[in-house]
Amino acid sequence: MPGSTADLTVADQTRPGHAAPVPLGILAGGGDLPGQVAAAAVAAGRRVFLVGLAGHADPDVLAPWPHTVLRIGAAGAILAALHAEGCRDLVLIGRVRRPNLLALRPDAGGARILARLGRAAVAGDDGLLAAVIRVLGEEGFRVVGAQEVLTAALAPAGLLTIAAPDAAARADIARGIAVARALGAADVGQGCVVQQGLVLAVEAIEGTDAMLARAAGLVRPGPGGVLVKLVKPGQDRRADLPTIGPATVRAAAAAGLRGIAFEAGGTLLAERDIIGGVADAAGVFLLGLDPTSFAIKGETA
Numbered sequence: 001m002p003g004s005t006a007d008l009t010v011a012d013q014t015r016p017g018h019a020a021p022v023p024l025g026i027l028a029g030g031g032d033l034p035g036q037v038a039a040a041a042v043a044a045g046r047r048v049f050l051v052g053l054a055g056h057a058d059p060d061v062l063a064p065w066p067h068t069v070l071r072i073g074a075a076g077a078i079l080a081a082l083h084a085e086g087c088r089d090l091v092l093i094g095r096v097r098r099p100n101l102l103a104l105r106p107d108a109g110g111a112r113i114l115a116r117l118g119r120a121a122v123a124g125d126d127g128l129l130a131a132v133i134r135v136l137g138e139e140g141f142r143v144v145g146a147q148e149v150l151t152a153a154l155a156p157a158g159l160l161t162i163a164a165p166d167a168a169a170r171a172d173i174a175r176g177i178a179v180a181r182a183l184g185a186a187d188v189g190q191g192c193v194v195q196q197g198l199v200l201a202v203e204a205i206e207g208t209d210a211m212l213a214r215a216a217g218l219v220r221p222g223p224g225g226v227l228v229k230l231v232k233p234g235q236d237r238r239a240d241l242p243t244i245g246p247a248t249v250r251a252a253a254a255a256g257l258r259g260i261a262f263e264a265g266g267t268l269l270a271e272r273d274i275i276g277g278v279a280d281a282a283g284v285f286l287l288g289l290d291p292t293s294f295a296i297k298g299e300t301a
Contacts, residue, residue, distance in 0.1 A: 025087030029094025035061040049085040076109015145238040157264035163285040176228030184232030195225025216255035224258040231266040245270030253282035264288035
């Protein structure tokens with residue numbers, strides 16, 4: 001209904017004169033970001049309730065907040081818990097390894113949802129997430145992007161480190177942009193590693209850390225390569241934005257890379273307050289860019 005609380009932004013719902021905001025539900029995967037989203041929401045005056053996905057969410061990250069832990073297959077129980085807490089807005093955040101459908105063991109509600117997902121259940125990650133967002137909407141929830149709550153984590157444009165890409169690294173970034181866009185258009189992954197114009201590795205279901213570990217064994221003599229991560233073309237930005245954190249920086253350095261380039265305004269920087277220092281200590285550059293202008297000009301905006 002126009003003008004209802006559900007139609008307001010997260011920020012709108014905390015302004016004086018509005019009704020008390022409904023609790024924010026957080027479907028939490030791995031990493032620190034679920035806790036950072038919870039802290040930002042609470043700082044803005046909003047109550048939160050986290051559903052940690054068993055085998056993915058970090059118990060230490062969940063511990064400070066009201067939460068429960070449920071397995072992915074128990075989708076019926078997950079929705080019931082969120083409804084019981086009065087949640088209507090949901091943030092989907094954190095690393096989640098895609099489950100094996102044969103081992104999912106859905107509860108009754110999960111089986112019903114799987115049937116509604118249909119072929120999307122075996123599609124690429126973006127297709128699956130789009131279908132999940134649609135089904136959550138049908139269940140009475142509104143999915144909001146983590147960046148709407150955790151605004152400070154959205155990557156800015158420009159160089160964030162002392163180290164900077166030289167001409168060779170910029171050429172590798174331009175090559176990586178072309179490859180990442182092709183991967184994203186096919187709904188395969190969000191990133192790749194390029195060294196001296198050669199694609200050492202592309203991201204698929206294994207995720208960024210595993211891709212970097214694989215690339216480490218393929219590095220060639222000479223200047224190190226770069227990791228490029230972009231939002232997929234046409235991706236719904238309410239879920240699964242590219243994420244770069246200190247662990248990514250360390251893994252890139254261990255793989256012999258010189259830097260990481262990512263889409264400004266479309267990437268979440270986990271632990272934003274320390275990531276630049278970690279990169280500087282490792283001698284790795286961090287560069288936020290506009291992939292369209294970079295690909296054309298061969299330089300940052």
